[in-house]
Amino acid sequence: MNRLLITLVLLGSFYSYSQNMNNSILQEIIQKKADTLDGVSGNWKFIYKEIPMLCVTDETNNRMRIISPITESSNLDEDLLLDAMTANFHSALDVKYAISNGILWSAYIHPLKELTPEQLENAISQVYYAAKTFGTTFSSTELLFGGNTIQKDSEPKIKENKTHKF
Numbered sequence: 001m002n003r004l005l006i007t008l009v010l011l012g013s014f015y016s017y018s019q020n021m022n023n024s025i026l027q028e029i030i031q032k033k034a035d036t037l038d039g040v041s042g043n044w045k046f047i048y049k050e051i052p053m054l055c056v057t058d059e060t061n062n063r064m065r066i067i068s069p070i071t072e073s074s075n076l077d078e079d080l081l082l083d084a085m086t087a088n089f090h091s092a093l094d095v096k097y098a099i100s101n102g103i104l105w106s107a108y109i110h111p112l113k114e115l116t117p118e119q120l121e122n123a124i125s126q127v128y129y130a131a132k133t134f135g136t137t138f139s140s141t142e143l144l145f146g147g148n149t150i151q152k153d154s155e156p157k158i159k160e161n162k163t164h165k166f
Contacts, residue, residue: 021115023057026064029120030055051128057112064112066123068131070097070104080135087130087138095126095140106130106140 023041031037034046034053042057057064076084084097084104098107108123115123126140133139 021064021112021117021120023059025117026055026057026112026115026120029117030124033121033124048124048128051131053124053127059112062111062113063109064115065107065109066127067108068106068127070106070131070134073099073102073104076104083138084134091137091139091143092130093126093140093143094123095130097130097134097138104134106134 027037027041027044030044030046034048035050037044037046039045042059044055046053046055051068053066053068055064055066088096092106095106095108098105106127108127110119110123130138130140
């Protein structure tokens, strides 16, 4: 009986830890990972490996997103848009390419409380890689799911003409 109680307590503490992400913890993790961090709680700008990112949260509605600007949407032709949409299914994994306010973004969106520290670190990495590989492999990691029609170069070419304004 004691073993069962101890097991339940341990499982409960693990479960509650993974569902307690908030702006304070989020800021601490971003601060450790980022080169620079600016902003206020729930609305941060930061640079990660020379790529600008934003993290916006809504604790009341349990939402968060990490986004990185890639280029103005007017720079996109039909082929790039089709490749980005294909990548959303095959190679962007947890990150998606999205257009808002005339900008193409690499975006990770997740419920805030349920986010674990490991998922947050992975999200920052995926947003970074999706932004860096746009126009070449369109991937957020090395992992690709089958059926991808985008040609993968052996050495990804980084598109330098990007919008980096917040």
